[in-house]
Amino acid sequence: MSSFKACIFDLDGVITDTAHYHYLAWQRLASSVGVVFDQADNDQLKGVGRMESLEYILAKSDRVFSPAEKAVLAHQKNEDYKNLIREISPANILPGIREAFDWLKAERWKIGLASASRNAPQVIRSLGIADVFDYTADAGAIPNGKPAPDIFLDVARAFGLKGDECIGVEDAAAGVAAIKAAGMTAIGIGDASVLREADIILPQTDFLLENGLKLLAG
Ligand code: BG6
Ligand code: MG
Numbered sequence: 001m002s003s004f005k006a007c008i009f010d011l012d013g014v015i016t017d018t019a020h021y022h023y024l025a026w027q028r029l030a031s032s033v034g035v036v037f038d039q040a041d042n043d044q045l046k047g048v049g050r051m052e053s054l055e056y057i058l059a060k061s062d063r064v065f066s067p068a069e070k071a072v073l074a075h076q077k078n079e080d081y082k083n084l085i086r087e088i089s090p091a092n093i094l095p096g097i098r099e100a101f102d103w104l105k106a107e108r109w110k111i112g113l114a115s116a117s118r119n120a121p122q123v124i125r126s127l128g129i130a131d132v133f134d135y136t137a138d139a140g141a142i143p144n145g146k147p148a149p150d151i152f153l154d155v156a157r158a159f160g161l162k163g164d165e166c167i168g169v170e171d172a173a174a175g176v177a178a179i180k181a182a183g184m185t186a187i188g189i190g191d192a193s194v195l196r197e198a199d200i201i202l203p204q205t206d207f208l209l210e211n212g213l214k215l216l217a218g
Contacts (some may be wrong), residue, residue, distance in 0.1 A: 002217040008155045009114035013171030016092045021084040029077040032108045035060045043194050047172030049116050049145040090128040094205040101132050110134045114157035145178035187212045
């Protein structure tokens with residue numbers, strides 16, 4: 001029998017392609033303050049919280065921004081992002097994710113959500129999968145963001161499980177680092193050069209069940 005009892009998912013870029021919408025919104029925000037923001041910058045920010053991401057972008061500017069200005073910019077980015085995800089529906093669930101959920105349920109593993117996004121509850125409702133999760137971490141209540149292990153440990157704690165009984169699935173370098181720091185097994189989805197620290201790296205979600213979960217379950 002498998003020693004794993006839970007699979008903890010990241011949301012943006014794993015369950016649905018909202019990572020792309022975060023990128024678009026950050027890029028527009030950066031350009032509004034005269035900062036160039038490219039794919040390499042975006043890879044640094046995947047999985048990173050809203051204010052930390054904003055700080056990263058503003059650090060590239062030669063202007064100094066007051067806390068009030070930062071609050072306005074963060075709000076602006078979030079409004080832009082919310083507009084981009086307004087039309088999200090179950091059709092936006094990435095390939096292979098439903099099959100993974102079905103298999104996990106059949107195997108009686110717990111399914112958790114560890115997203116840094118404060119929009120996560122809305123996104124999973126729009127995708128029609130809110131009831132799939134046995135526990136959803138509240139990003140606003142987690143003291144240290146990814147790459148700290150806190151959010152993954154919060155989910156494991158809610159399940160009464162140890163780190164080594166959980167698999168985490170991530171598309172972000174910061175997320176993979178968080179999973180490993182939590183003592184869990186990491187499946188990275190995406191670019192192998194970015195996700196080096198993961199135990200298994202898959203190019204896309206289609207492979208998650210056969211080449212990820214089933215392989216680890218043994
Ligand atoms: C993560 C995304 O899931 O959530 C980041 O990978 C994003 O790109 C972060 O910045 C915070 O999201 P939000 O929706 O709370 O601004
Ligand atoms: Mg992600």
